[in-house]
Every structure is written in C-alpha cells, then in structure tokens.
Amino acid sequence: MTEFPEATADRPSLLAVFAHPDDESLACGGLLAWCAALGVRTSLLCLTHGEHGGHTGVSSLAAVRARELREAAAVLGISDVTLLAHQDGMLPWTDATRLESDIRHAVARADADVVITFDEDGLYWHPDHVAVHERTTAAVLSGSGRRPALYYVTLPTGSMRSVVEHAATLAAVQDPTGAPPTHILGIADPDAFGSCAPAPTLVVDTGNFARQKLLALHCHRSQLPKQDALTLVTTATAPRLLGIEHYRRAGTGPMPDTFLDRLASCPDQQTPPDSWSPVS
Numbered sequence: 001m002t003e004f005p006e007a008t009a010d011r012p013s014l015l016a017v018f019a020h021p022d023d024e025s026l027a028c029g030g031l032l033a034w035c036a037a038l039g040v041r042t043s044l045l046c047l048t049h050g051e052h053g054g055h056t057g058v059s060s061l062a063a064v065r066a067r068e069l070r071e072a073a074a075v076l077g078i079s080d081v082t083l084l085a086h087q088d089g090m091l092p093w094t095d096a097t098r099l100e101s102d103i104r105h106a107v108a109r110a111d112a113d114v115v116i117t118f119d120e121d122g123l124y125w126h127p128d129h130v131a132v133h134e135r136t137t138a139a140v141l142s143g144s145g146r147r148p149a150l151y152y153v154t155l156p157t158g159s160m161r162s163v164v165e166h167a168a169t170l171a172a173v174q175d176p177t178g179a180p181p182t183h184i185l186g187i188a189d190p191d192a193f194g195s196c197a198p199a200p201t202l203v204v205d206t207g208n209f210a211r212q213k214l215l216a217l218h219c220h221r222s223q224l225p226k227q228d229a230l231t232l233v234t235t236a237t238a239p240r241l242l243g244i245e246h247y248r249r250a251g252t253g254p255m256p257d258t259f260l261d262r263l264a265s266c267p268d269q270q271t272p273p274d275s276w277s278p279v280s
C-alpha cells in the first residue's frame with residue numbers, strides 16, 4: 001500500500017477511484033496520462049487487488065496484480081497509488097460505511113479538485129464496479145470539506161466490438177486456421193461494454209496518449225491471455241480504437257467548468273491551460 005503524500009495547492013488534483021487493477025487503464029488511461037503530462041497531480045485509489053480475476057493460473061495473484069498496477073500507474077504518470085485489500089467480487093456486500101470512509105479519506109488526502117469513477121453501468125454491469133460508483137458518489141456527497149467535481153466514465157458503445165473485429169482481422173492474416181480473439185480483459189461479450197451507458201457530457205479525444213494507454217493495459221499481463229483482443233491492438237491503431245473516452249459530470253451542486261472541461265475543448269493541447277483555477 002502506498003500512502004498519499006501531502007497535497008500541494010498550486011496544481012489541480014485528480015483522483016480516480018476504481019475497483020480492480022486494470023480498470024484505470026481501460027476506462028480512462030488516456031485522460032490520466034494527458035493530465036499527468038500537463039502537471040495535474042493524479043492519484044488512484046483501487047479498492048481491491050483483483051485477486052479473483054486471473055485467467056492464467058497465476059498463484060499469488062494479488063501480489064502479481066499489485067505489481068502490474070504499479071507498472072501501469074508509472075506508464076500513465078500516476079504519482080500516487082493506494083491499493084486497498086477489500087475482497088474482490090464482494091464490494092456490493094462490503095460494509096458501505098467503511099468503503100465510503102476509505103474513499104473520503106483518499107479524496108481529502110489528495111485534496112482532489114476532480115474525482116473520476118465508474119458510471120452507474122459499471123462499464124459492463126460488473127457488480128463491484130456498480131458498487132464503487134454508488135459508494136464514491138455517496139462519499140463525495142457526504143464529504144465535509146471542499147466538494148470535488150465528480151465525473152463518471154463509460155466506454156463508448158461499440159468501442160470494444162471494434163477492438164475485437166480489428167483483432168480478428170489481424171489474427172486471420174497471421175493464422176488463418178486459428179480461433180479469432182473474442183475476449184476483452186476476460187469478458188466474452190464485447191458488446192456488454194457501454195451497451196447501456198448514460199450519454200456522456202464530455203467526450204475527450206485522448207489519441208495523443210493512446211500509446212501510453214495501450215502500454216498501461218499491456219502491463220496487466222495476468223489479465224491478457226493470448227486470445228484477448230487487446231493484445232492485437234498496436235500503437236498505430238490505439239488512437240482510433242482506444243483514444244475516445246466518455247465522461248459524464250455528476251450533478252453534485254454548482255458545476256463551474258473544471259480543467260477537464262477545458263481540456264476536452266482543446267484536443268491538441270499539450271501544455272497547461274492559462275489558468276488552472278480549481279472548482280469552487
């Protein structure tokens with residue numbers, strides 16, 4: 001576990017809250033890398049080690065996934081990672097008060113201006129993801145200090161279908177007799193991702209950081225068996241297949257623009273906006 005460092009007030013701060021190692025890379029790896037490159041202090045709270053999510057028969061999977069998460073976080077420029085040990089697969093049944101307390105603590109320690117977590121569809125209705133959406137929303141709304149802006153991330157409808165089709169085309173060339181890849185991080189139905197996602201309020205083209213997103217995804221080796229379609233995405237195709245990210249601003253009170261809104265309106269921007277004014 002990594003402790004949060006004390007926050008410094010001169011740069012905006014973003015905290016991502018997810019359930020398992022790999023969620024951060026798949027859901028919002030491009031935006032996290034972009035923000036880090038611009039000098040935003042980026043932190044990640046991951047609530048479980050994903051110890052039940054292996055597909056490779058790895059023993060000590062929790063330790064393996066913790067290492068993979070640290071590698072992915074380094075690729076994305078996430079400066080602070082807190083990995084908690086709540087039980088994988090049990091977050092809907094984990095004490096809500098305890099989860100919300102952990103999340104509130106992370107928000108306060110990061111002095112977060114912006115918090116990102118799953119939307120209500122949990123990317124593909126994963127129960128742990130849906131629970132993190134609910135607990136993070138409750139934690140942000142019940143916090144006693146300055147309330148950060150809350151954004152929910154979804155996957156664009158059809159995006160993972162495109163990845164699988166691309167991979168199948170490549171695989172057919174490489175091995176015409178082989179079985180085409182069908183899975184995305186262990187999920188057999190690519191259409192489950194984003195199938196009922198609420199409409200985004202913020203569409204961000206993170207194509208310039210899609211290479212980092214892909215490299216971060218590939219750090220999660222225990223989740224990427226050979227037949228996983230993501231293994232056939234290349235740095236050349238990543239911007240098209242993984243570059244567009246969808247976010248929805250939660251209605252948590254007054255909603256002045258944040259640095260994320262300004263980022264989305266400047267897709268080619270590689271330097272910080274003139275003003276990093278935090279949300280009120």
Ligand SMILES: [Zn+2]
Pocket residue numbers: 019020023126129
């Ligand atoms: Zn997950």
